[in-house]
Amino acid sequence: MNKIFTLLYLLILNSAIASPNLIIILTDDQGYQDIGFNGCEDIPTQYIDSIAKNGVNCVDAHVSYPVCGPSRAGLLTGRYQDRFGFTTNPTVNPENPIAGLPLEEKNIAEVLKQAGYSSAIIGKWHMGTHPIHHPLNRGFDHFFGFLSGGHDYFPAKYNLKDLSEVKRIWDWYRTHLIRDRERIQVSKGYLTDILTDAAVAFIDKKAVEKKPFMLYLSYNAPHTPLQASDKYLKRFSHIKDSKRRTYAAMVSAVDDGVGRVIKSLKKHKIEEDTLVFFLSDNGGPLKGPMPFTDNGPFSKGKGSLHEGGTRVPFAVQWKGTIPAGQIYKKPMSSLDILASITALNNLKPHPKRPLDGVNIIPYLTGEKNSAPHDKLFWRKLTNQGFSLRQGKYKILLDNGRRDNSYKLYDLAKDPGEYKDIKNKHPELAESMFKEWEKWEKELKNCIFPTLEEVWWKR
Numbered sequence: 001m002n003k004i005f006t007l008l009y010l011l012i013l014n015s016a017i018a019s020p021n022l023i024i025i026l027t028d029d030q031g032y033q034d035i036g037f038n039g040c041e042d043i044p045t046q047y048i049d050s051i052a053k054n055g056v057n058c059v060d061a062h063v064s065y066p067v068c069g070p071s072r073a074g075l076l077t078g079r080y081q082d083r084f085g086f087t088t089n090p091t092v093n094p095e096n097p098i099a100g101l102p103l104e105e106k107n108i109a110e111v112l113k114q115a116g117y118s119s120a121i122i123g124k125w126h127m128g129t130h131p132i133h134h135p136l137n138r139g140f141d142h143f144f145g146f147l148s149g150g151h152d153y154f155p156a157k158y159n160l161k162d163l164s165e166v167k168r169i170w171d172w173y174r175t176h177l178i179r180d181r182e183r184i185q186v187s188k189g190y191l192t193d194i195l196t197d198a199a200v201a202f203i204d205k206k207a208v209e210k211k212p213f214m215l216y217l218s219y220n221a222p223h224t225p226l227q228a229s230d231k232y233l234k235r236f237s238h239i240k241d242s243k244r245r246t247y248a249a250m251v252s253a254v255d256d257g258v259g260r261v262i263k264s265l266k267k268h269k270i271e272e273d274t275l276v277f278f279l280s281d282n283g284g285p286l287k288g289p290m291p292f293t294d295n296g297p298f299s300k301g302k303g304s305l306h307e308g309g310t311r312v313p314f315a316v317q318w319k320g321t322i323p324a325g326q327i328y329k330k331p332m333s334s335l336d337i338l339a340s341i342t343a344l345n346n347l348k349p350h351p352k353r354p355l356d357g358v359n360i361i362p363y364l365t366g367e368k369n370s371a372p373h374d375k376l377f378w379r380k381l382t383n384q385g386f387s388l389r390q391g392k393y394k395i396l397l398d399n400g401r402r403d404n405s406y407k408l409y410d411l412a413k414d415p416g417e418y419k420d421i422k423n424k425h426p427e428l429a430e431s432m433f434k435e436w437e438k439w440e441k442e443l444k445n446c447i448f449p450t451l452e453e454v455w456w457k458r
């Protein structure tokens with residue numbers, strides 16, 4: 001009898017938690033170790049750390065590509081982005097309807113609409129600049145931010161009305177911000193704070209409606225240009241290197257923002273109804289002799305299929321459901337976010353668009369102890385790069401020819417990928433490579449011009 005009551009209780013509990021609010025806080029180009037919960041010493045991040053403290057630090061979590069656009073296309077669809085040809089950053093061209101997330105793919109806002117969620121994207125979109133790709137035409141109910149892959153941080157620099165006034169590459173960093181479908185004039189402030197204001201306003205509005213919401217808070221910080229306001233810079237006067245100092249200040253602004261978001265959840269007493277993910281969209285860039293980001297023990301960074309490019313700071317909290325204070329060590333993926341919220345809402349993926357992510361929640365609650373992924377795949381089409389993670393092993397060719405020159409690493413012993421052990425395990429390496437080739441047959445080539453193929457040259 002007791003068992004029946006327990007089962008009934010679990011059923012009721014499960015139905016009660018089926019549709020949590022979802023908040024995805026995404027940073028841009030933040031290094032694996034540029035966060036307190038991964039051991040950063042010079043940039044305190046108490047509020048982001050609180051997500052890991054109140055939930056889980058996922059120490060072996062990956063994005064599906066080591067640069068912005070494709071990584072986000074994977075995250076937002078729960079599918080390897082090469083399945084639909086989003087293999088690189090698309091050109092910024094408001095006249096090109098192909099340069100964006102294909103319409104037949106469904107992003108997380110479009111998916112959650114079926115379960116009655118209302119969704120906002122605050123910050124960087126990067127999924128296309130043609131009007132058909134506008135977030136409000138792609139399932140989102142609210143948009144505050146910018147369409148392109150980056151932006152200046154000080155509104156005083158925004159002197160272009162919209163993308164039609166762009167004459168040179170990167171000029172889109174100075175376009176006016178967009179609220180829903182309108183360009184708006186903001187004359188003061190600091191972009192990271194402005195995005196946080198919009199995020200908190202959205203939570204304040206939605207919390208009282210008592211319907212599930214999804215907030216995709218897509219900060220462009222700490223992506224270049226390195227720009228920070230005095231409020232944050234003065235916290236880091238002890239950092240000598242000026243680039244690192246500014247970068248630290250930018251991370252600190254995000255941390256304050258995360259603190260305000262968490263505080264608003266507390267204020268509305270919806271922490272136990274809200275699943276929060278925090279992650280970076282790729283590893284920290286390591287340009288120049290004095291890189292200002294830190295990917296910890298991992299090799300290389302942004303743009304590379306080495307761990308430094310794809311393994312990112314990643315934390316999850318869901319108070320009352322996911323036990324607090326955990327470190328989760330098995331490999332997982334940003335693709336799991338959409339798969340998790342889809343499963344929690346009992347939504348079935350389209351048979352023609354199966355998900356590559358898995359529902360990670362039972363693994364984080366301890367209900368499942370197996371590995372969520374047998375394999376994780378990556379491809380860099382333009383420079384022939386590829387990698388496959390299988391358990392503790394990884395085969396990798398970062399750049400080069402698609403021949404036998406790839407390497408095999410044991411990440412348990414060698415997280416920095418310094419020691420090629422292919423000669424020791426040739427059969428394992430060969431079988432992994434065959435698995436990777438099989439996977440590649442399911443992929444498409446790039447469907448759009450790249451970022452460098454700028455639209456005014458057409």
Ligand code: CA
Nearest residue numbers: 028029068281
């Ligand atoms: Ca990025």
